Amino acid sequence: xxxxxxxxxxxxxxxxxxxxxxxxxxxxxxxxxxxxxxxxxxxxxxxxxxxxxxxxxxxxxxxxxxxxxxxxxxxxxxxxxxxxxxxxxxxxxxxxxxxxxxxxxxxxxxxxxxxxxxxxxxxxxxxxxxxxxxxxxxxxxxxxxxxxxxxxxxxxxxxxxxxxxxxxxxxxxxxxxxxxxxxxxxxxxxxxxxxxxxxxxxxxxxxxxxxxxxxxxxxxxxxxxxxxxxxxxxxxxxxxxxxxxxxxxxxxxxxxxxxxxxxxxxxxxxxxxxxxxxxxxxxxxxxxxxxxxxxxxxxxxxxxxxxxxxxxx
Amino acid sequence: xxxxxxxxxxxxxxxxxxxxxxxxxxxxxxxxxxxxxxxxxxxxxxxxxxxxxxxxxxxxxxxxxxxxxxxxxxxxxxxxxxxxxxxxxxxxxxxxxxxxxxxxxxxxxxxxxxxxxxxxxxxxxxxxxxxxxxxxxxxxxxxxxxxxxxxxxxxxxxxxxxxxxxxxxxxxxxxxxxxxxxxxxxxxxxxxxxxxxxxxxxxxxxxxxxxxxxxxxxxxxxxxxxxxxxxxxxxxxxxxxxxxxxxxxxxxxxxxxxxxxx
Numbered sequence: 001x002x003x004x005x006x007x008x009x010x011x012x013x014x015x016x017x018x019x020x021x022x023x024x025x026x027x028x029x030x031x032x033x034x035x036x037x038x039x040x041x042x043x044x045x046x047x048x049x050x051x052x053x054x055x056x057x058x059x060x061x062x063x064x065x066x067x068x069x070x071x072x073x074x075x076x077x078x079x080x081x082x083x084x085x086x087x088x089x090x091x092x093x094x095x096x097x098x099x100x101x102x103x104x105x106x107x108x109x110x111x112x113x114x115x116x117x118x119x120x121x122x123x124x125x126x127x128x129x130x131x132x133x134x135x136x137x138x139x140x141x142x143x144x145x146x147x148x149x150x151x152x153x154x155x156x157x158x159x160x161x162x163x164x165x166x167x168x169x170x171x172x173x174x175x176x177x178x179x180x181x182x183x184x185x186x187x188x189x190x191x192x193x194x195x196x197x198x199x200x201x202x203x204x205x206x207x208x209x210x211x212x213x214x215x216x217x218x219x220x221x222x223x224x225x226x227x228x229x230x231x232x233x234x235x236x237x238x239x240x241x242x243x244x245x246x247x248x249x250x251x252x253x254x255x256x257x258x259x260x261x262x263x264x265x266x267x268x269x270x271x272x273x274x275x276x277x278x279x280x281x282x283x284x285x286x287x288x289x290x291x292x293x294x295x296x297x298x299x300x301x302x303x304x305x306x307x308x309x310x311x312x313x
Numbered sequence: 314x315x316x317x318x319x320x321x322x323x324x325x326x327x328x329x330x331x332x333x334x335x336x337x338x339x340x341x342x343x344x345x346x347x348x349x350x351x352x353x354x355x356x357x358x359x360x361x362x363x364x365x366x367x368x369x370x371x372x373x374x375x376x377x378x379x380x381x382x383x384x385x386x387x388x389x390x391x392x393x394x395x396x397x398x399x400x401x402x403x404x405x406x407x408x409x410x411x412x413x414x415x416x417x418x419x420x421x422x423x424x425x426x427x428x429x430x431x432x433x434x435x436x437x438x439x440x441x442x443x444x445x446x447x448x449x450x451x452x453x454x455x456x457x458x459x460x461x462x463x464x465x466x467x468x469x470x471x472x473x474x475x476x477x478x479x480x481x482x483x484x485x486x487x488x489x490x491x492x493x494x495x496x497x498x499x500x501x502x503x504x505x506x507x508x509x510x511x512x513x514x515x516x517x518x519x520x521x522x523x524x525x526x527x528x529x530x531x532x533x534x535x536x537x538x539x540x541x542x543x544x545x546x547x548x549x550x551x552x553x554x555x556x557x558x559x560x561x562x563x564x565x566x567x568x569x570x571x572x573x574x575x
Contacts, residue, residue, distance in 0.1 A: 045574070048421045048424065049420075049424040050417055050574060050575045051575075052572075052574060066425060068424075069338050069339065070337045070338040071339060071422060071423070072337055072339075072422050077421050079417060080414060082414060083413070083414035083415050083416075083417045084413065084414075084415050084418065085351075085409065085410070085413045086413060087355050088351075088354050088355060089354065092350065093354075095350055095354070096347050096350045096351050096354065097418060097422050099343050099346040099347040099350060100339060100343055100344055100347040100419075100422045101337045101339050101343060101422060102337055102338055102340065103337050140418070144337050145337070
């Protein structure tokens, strides 16, 4: 259980995290979403005491992480898969980390096999691909059998198989009653993994809702996509009931303001055949951009003609 | 499902095997063990440790070959060279953690930073003692061949070897602290070489009033202790000088590590 209360971090004049409050509950996967520079990583670093909050507090199971007698059993953390010494063998890296918390070699071998790294356990970390480093980082996070797991961009650099593995692992960790906080830029992946989303923009929480609710909220008011060979007749039938229709293609319209049942009940007696009747699913990408539209920190401006003409002059 | 996908069994995959594991907790012994493993698991560190013993032996032989040589000066030669190599070892050990970013992994799993630094210092000191004694003894063994009439006098030798071991341990910890403050590999390495090897020679002739400036250098006061035969005023001044240097370095390192974001 992570609880952040009005957490802020300033670097000089720049406010990186600005009064962020949220909680990560046991048994759930909480997704951390936000554009680059939104403050996700800084917030995660403050959870485990790597960065000192300028103001506010963040606790794990009611106390500061730093005060835990067994830090690795409290929080398992992966912040930067590259934060390993390249000259050390994978198994030795895990032993170095494990021994700080009195964790034995047997557990080291357990997490190596859990992450699928047995065959490279005696290879130097410097020879690892980013994906393998991510697996090693996840193995490191799990060493202490932690009640809370914090993973910053764990699928970055992983192959599709690895992405699915991380998704299943996160679901399983939550099913075992652990609290999981996960950040990712792969929003499709996040939609399938996270129960709850905390969206950050410019250091502030701009949404903190169940994933399904965020999708529904940005989903254009629950429109229904309808395919029929007589769209004009359908329009004449449902428009008087308060529906608005947006044609998508020759035989497809999106109907807003009515449920799928209401549309079918209107069309059926008139003999208008409906070949498809489906709620419009908005992707998490769309929901995300809808929310963060004006809180993007780094934006590449479209290059216009005036820019290029200036450049040539 | 695709056969190649790693499948998760219904057993709690991430959980520890509770039949064999004891409850995890953080204590000083564990932190020291981790720091020891850091040194032992890197090829470069193992070579440097070997080089420290070799340099210690070489230093003893070099100092023993002069006309007015004694076992004490041989041990002094051993201490000077092994201190340099061990200083480089501990400085590189800590600065490479900053260079590779692995310091963040260290501090994330050992969030009480003062305790983590203390564990590093303890392991550095122990390494200093062990490698210095090995180097001195190897060097003395080699020099006894040069003095077939048996120049080793047990009491003197033991006292000198112990003093040398303490000096080398002090330098090992000092260079660790220096690396913690400076963080950069190149800057720290250059500083260690300057401090241990170059500064005593460079300031050798500089007088302030009626004292030599170099007497108050860590790398002059420390080896000076090796030469003391009785514990008089000079020895106390040297102990005080070493203590002041160590106190300053400890305060700076503790502040740097404790008050900055990793």
